[in-house]
Amino acid sequence: MTVTLADVAARAQVSPATVSRVLNGNYPVAASTRERVLKAVDELDYVLNGPASALAAATSDLVGILVNDIADPFFGIMASAIQAEIGGPGGRAGGERLAVVCNTGGSPERELTYLTLLQRQRAAAVVLTGGAIEDPVHQAAMDAKVRKLIDAGTRVVLCGRPPAPDTGAIALTFDNRGGGQELTEHLIGLGHRRLGYIAGPQERTTTRHRLEGHRAALAAHGIEEDPRWTVHGRYDRRSGYEATLELLRRDPSLTAVVAANDSVALGACAALRDSGLRIPEDVSVAGFDDLPFSIDAVPSLTTVRLPLAEAGARAGRVAMGREEAPPGGIASVRGELMVRGSSGVPRTS
């Protein structure tokens, strides 16, 4: 049999109510009584029954963090920062919260199911990270779910995700479009006119926005885009490798390759090297995100630095109600262009 509140109460010679109040510290209790209770708690090694507490109080100390791929540092870094702010153990705020990271694996169903699971647990808050899936049906379902969560008192924050208008969710969005544009403009500025683009999965907002930025830059400089210059793939190295070979096959005269993210860019570098091309002398390469390993690539990667940790921390604070929501409930977070060794002037053909 596990120890209950009543056991502690008996030992401390007080009523269960008093024990509860000592533990929650939300009601005046005489110092001597408190001490007696805490002593009993300690002696009996009492651990509060979470479910019972959540049921009675109609609130829980669970906070959910949804990520697309926990094995990807992009999400790991954000999750880490969010969790640090949520409190979890070690957080400054009194009430300890259990920050839980849920891995959707990019699957719409899992995303929805996790939200239901969190709703079921009456989570105090939920942070959704990463790009959204652009299927209208799924999006409607998600919005409905988010609205329901908010109605039930759960705070919902979108971190690095496009806003969900009319749901009441607070959004900290990355300016993927602006970043993409800046990156491509950098390459154009170096003199590149034939740029390959390795995009992420089709139905992702992140993919679309970065690509739109790229195209905006091309358009702004009067460069007409060749449809052969764009290839779609997954957000991983392997995909970047294969896509690059494909690009090279389609048009060997490309002088630059822009990748959907850093992992893809690394794959691109490998493919170029394996094809006997030098970076950046023969082909320039650019990534996106500026994950820690990007600076270690040889040559180090030109990319757009996204303040993942900062944004995550802010999202965490907002989720905890420790920081005010941005005006309008939407904030756009800009990336910063990091020019490094992988981009240079194009070869003079």
Added chain:
Amino acid sequence: MTVTLADVAARAQVSPATVSRVLNGNYPVAASTRERVLKAVDELDYVLNGPASALAAATSDLVGILVNDIADPFFGIMASAIQAEIGGPGGRAGGERLAVVCNTGGSPERELTYLTLLQRQRAAAVVLTGGAIEDPVHQAAMDAKVRKLIDAGTRVVLCGRPPAPDTGAIALTFDNRGGGQELTEHLIGLGHRRLGYIAGPQERTTTRHRLEGHRAALAAHGIEEDPRWTVHGRYDRRSGYEATLELLRRDPSLTAVVAANDSVALGACAALRDSGLRIPEDVSVAGFDDLPFSIDAVPSLTTVRLPLAEAGARAGRVAMGREEAPPGGIASVRGELMVRGSSGVPRTS
């Protein structure tokens, strides 16, 4: 007001008991009744109250995964594999489980507090990943906590962590010692006799075991170790960079650097390059873990491949009781030496 079981029961014209039984599917219910109930659930958009359910049933569907650093792919990959097996949404098994990843940040207190939090939630299982902290006091506290969890019916699995004897926890341990030895023997076999070693944080089992393997290899080949050849640091790139500069300062005649893990090795590579040394012509470098980016380094990294995903998946299955525990509750998982471009014969001085 949220919808409750009773509301559904009223709508379906049955008793709450019946609704509960339909939802849990653990008791015969006539097909026609079931249908009526499910229809009502759907119409009312009913979501089970998790805490209430957990309280009444005295069980929960929460499974905890403790990791040292969620931003590190080493843990991300394991966590991802564990979670995939746990079920979470998408898992085959009926009952959906909420697999939650808790980030301890390597702090003993947080580790302990998370365990308490999970105990409080009456978690169904807990998986602890990564090396343990070698402080006797902390270790005793952890063991006691683990024992308590197990007594309370929580299954505890250690993944990539040394066994905790007498606690009843099941352990899938990585053979860090063997891997470390094999790695260093590879370098010795190439002809290296002056090897620097960048170890991880002092008080970690992982650190100690890998270092022990390294020293065992040296001893086996009659190489006397110079105390200047070992430097301790953190498990990150930065640390590897700095430690390498320090090693070079202490003994410029080193022909190889063995790092505590791949991130550290990457930092080492950067430091060597910045010092004007070629890899592997001037200095060979070796890592540990074989994380995805290691193959992308230039030259690609010689390292020991740890089957993180496989071990995680197995740990997940064991935690769910879907796979039998190894005999004696302990299994040792071996790494595999991956010889790549970063190691070669030493320069002939």
Added chain:
DNA sequence: AGCGTTGCAGCAAGCGCTTTCTATGTACTC
């Protein structure tokens, strides 16, 4: 002295579900 305050502690009513036990109708068996 009388009375309103204030400070602490206890009572008891739930929170929304699960589950044991009981009740009822139906299907067999001989």
Added chain:
DNA sequence: GAGTACATAGAAAGCGCTTGCTGCAACGCT
């Protein structure tokens, strides 16, 4: 056709906690 077994549904007793309300001293005020 009586007796037994089976399938299904309901009543009700909690699960362990929180919290509104009540109770009761001790205190200060006029």
